[in-house]
Amino acid sequence: MADDGRRVAIVGAGLAGCLLAVLLGRRGVPVTVYERRPDPRIAGAERGRSINLAISARGLAALEQVGLRDQALKQALPMHGRMVHPRSGGRNFQPYSADGERAINSISRAELNRALLDTAEATTGVTLRFSQRVTGVDADAGAILLDGADTEPADVVLAGDGAYSAVRRSLDLNEDADFLEHGYKELTVPPKDGEFALDPDALHIWPRGTSMMIALPNLDRSFTCTLFWPKGDFTALGTPEEVTAYFERHYPDVAGLMPDLVDDYEHNPVGSLVTVRCRPWTRFGEGAAVALLGDAAHAIVPFFGQGANCAFEDCIEIDRCLTETDGDWRRALSLYQERRKPNTDAIAEMALDNFIEMRDRVSSPVYRAKQAATHALERRLAGRYVSRYELVSFSTMPYAEIPARISRQNRILAATVAGTALAGTAAVALAARALRRSGN
């Protein structure tokens, strides 16, 4: 597919916008990327908005396609499991995979974005334009609107401008935005005596029922913590003393590791957690074909660590659809939507589910016993019984197929166990046989 003279615009030079620019540039499609912020490689990132990323199988597969997988992994820290810090004290480590060997990878969003920007900039045909705010698209006129005033012609517009997408809003698409009652605030655990203050091989979770904190390791040996709490509750801590007292009471094993707690708490913003469901994702006007991708099409909550991974899959699918349709943009973008929508709907639900799991269930003994049994099954069955977490994080099975697969596994398991008076390893052995016979 060569340059057919079409003017292709990507809105947003975030993770998805950059990856898509590289993919298109490599196809020989010239593309202009409009980004409302100044170049982050010069200007730096916003305070308290880092939202650490965990890149897993889907993201790595996408980065592989543009040759960035190894570089990304070099900047990342593997986390092989969850370290749960229960209210009652102590901590317990729960591996993410049955074999204990698979890991999700903590990486700085800013670093990964910089690497993608560098790659995009070095790709023939890709033009990056910073400090250019796209405020809308006129699909019939075939134009993008800059700052509500100037227009620039465009035949194809690919909008990766985030959960609050201005392009999406300008198209009058059906939209459902569901905000959690919870917001988030970032806090920091700096290195202690030059070393990680917590185990760097884990994603740390402090489940506290209505609130929850997580921490992901950074290359500089600090941790970025994210406190999730009903938005109204954040303002309840009015004084430095109240902030300190609250953390000492509810997060005693980490409060002492946060020397800047009060300053972070007072100055970092409270972010929102939104699920956006939009339909359709495309608009085919007289002048331009427009499609949304990433958070602009399907913002999800961060509790499965899949936002960026999922957005990268969008880019790969657009690229694949262009190949399959011989560069027919309208057919390609229709196909892209048709294939991706069920998958992004599925991960949106699973991400909401996982919030309950993380803030509550992971600390319960029943959950831990169940998880241990699951892992025992997984080990025994090597690929026939695989947990939801593994299918989401360590496979590239389409998200939409995962819930049915899990139900099927669980049905077989329940039927087997219910039909016997056995428990423990004997039940596992029987279930294993049943699953093997089912061809699951």
Added chain:
Amino acid sequence: MADDGRRVAIVGAGLAGCLLAVLLGRRGVPVTVYERRPDPRIAGAERGRSINLAISARGLAALEQVGLRDQALKQALPMHGRMVHPRSGGRNFQPYSADGERAINSISRAELNRALLDTAEATTGVTLRFSQRVTGVDADAGAILLDGADTEPADVVLAGDGAYSAVRRSLDLNEDADFLEHGYKELTVPPKDGEFALDPDALHIWPRGTSMMIALPNLDRSFTCTLFWPKGDFTALGTPEEVTAYFERHYPDVAGLMPDLVDDYEHNPVGSLVTVRCRPWTRFGEGAAVALLGDAAHAIVPFFGQGANCAFEDCIEIDRCLTETDGDWRRALSLYQERRKPNTDAIAEMALDNFIEMRDRVSSPVYRAKQAATHALERRLAGRYVSRYELVSFSTMPYAEIPARISRQNRILAATVAGTALAGTAAVALAARALRRSGN
């Protein structure tokens, strides 16, 4: 309730914003109204965006409270019924009320807005600021954001900034925006030989199944027509000849009355029709109490002619709640939301229903027979059996009570008629007796 020093901001100097400013000013509450457009009394209105209004009982009751009822009626043209122009030719008039005497009132949105602006400007304590775009509110800081840059302090923010409310979007409220597949385009029937070219005592409807046109009379003896059509279909008419041919074929009795048809069609924009459901309507931050009203809280489709009437009821309710709570803004705005939300949800559904009725059913003989029977019942029962249309348009019964009232009436009616072998007037007489006994 006197000036308590609170800084009260109203966002949007549309119909609702102005009415609310007058009501608050009269309470002795100083208020600043921010409007992003220039003063429409100087700058004039936008092309093709007039959307004629039909003011009915609810709107008139509200205008009465600020002494504008009679002035509005003087600028309005009463429409006593629908004039249906069927596809098969001819036309039939269907009165809106059983007695044929009640009317909804066609009035220019721009004129009514000007009258409200004049009244607001003349009200002590009301300050109007034009060309000031409010882009958001920070409820914790107690500030409104102007053009994304400057801030101004505010303790109370009342947002009447329309279906695409910037205030609503800045608050991260849960929001569901449902766009109809249909858009609308305005066209004009000018006076013919100095006279109305159609009967000015009616709201004209050309029901055509997937498309529909309506026309409302203006004081200058023209009619403003609104064509509703699936958005994609508008662009199907590419040339002046195609436009003319289409109208001559589908709207033959009015095409000849539209000398500017082609120019209007080519230059007037295609508007969107959206239902916005948002929850909550309020945000009580550390610094400011914020509430949405009118389309900002609950944009509805125009097919029941209730958008402005409903927004005016919001203003009256806010004023009433302030009285009941002795000027306690937070309690007042909570109460306002609690009372109004079920009502605006109800009218939103009824407005969507009415689209089907207007574009399809009004032209069917069954519908006409049913409507005639309804009116016969209404006449016989004087207030016991009242049609949905009359309850919405000619009463101030809370919208939320109307669907249940109509179901009850219909149940009694059906039970009576089903239990007899009678038809026509005899059945009506029996139903009348049953309804009278039910105390409905």
